[in-house]
Amino acid sequence: MDNIEQKKYPIGEFQPITENSDVELDQHIKILKNFPARLKNLIENWTDEQLDTQYREGGWTVRQLVNHIADSHMNSYIRFKLALTEENPTVKPYDEAKWAELQDSFNIEIKPALQILRGLHKRWVYELKSLTNKEFESTFFHPEQNRSITLRESLAFYAWHCDHHYAHIENLKKEKNW
Numbered sequence: 001m002d003n004i005e006q007k008k009y010p011i012g013e014f015q016p017i018t019e020n021s022d023v024e025l026d027q028h029i030k031i032l033k034n035f036p037a038r039l040k041n042l043i044e045n046w047t048d049e050q051l052d053t054q055y056r057e058g059g060w061t062v063r064q065l066v067n068h069i070a071d072s073h074m075n076s077y078i079r080f081k082l083a084l085t086e087e088n089p090t091v092k093p094y095d096e097a098k099w100a101e102l103q104d105s106f107n108i109e110i111k112p113a114l115q116i117l118r119g120l121h122k123r124w125v126y127e128l129k130s131l132t133n134k135e136f137e138s139t140f141f142h143p144e145q146n147r148s149i150t151l152r153e154s155l156a157f158y159a160w161h162c163d164h165h166y167a168h169i170e171n172l173k174k175e176k177n178w
Helices: 003-008 022-043 062-085 096-101 111-130 151-176
Strands: 139-142 147-150
Touching (some): 022 151, 062 111, 147 151
16 A cells, blocks of 8 residues: 555555444444544644644645544434434435535534534444344445445444544644644
């Protein structure tokens, strides 16, 4: 993996799963549970200049990344609820790059995004812990991927998503000696 790819995918690209064990499900839920506090601890004392630093050349700033995470996880939570209450609903894709250019991602302080993540993940984890194995097999249809995705796979993706973006920020911190 070259340096650009390493900076894009510091923990590697997500590998879709076909199934995962109850132990793996519990690990993924634990990642979601702990992520808001881990992220806050990593960046809560950063200056605006640090937050406005791109995590890699051509990439988003840390501020945009934090707001992207809140946007993405809100969308995922809604998709989980739709899959649990409807039969294979078609979800609405959104343009992440365009969302990251909106003012509420680009200029605002990060505290609201961190608050969203704290509350959202608390609700999400609470719901996840109540699901049966059968409910984890519930699906939603993603039109951009042209396939149905189980909640089991979506959970694995979002655990990866947490670690993926955390690694972006952590690597920047190490690189800059912050």
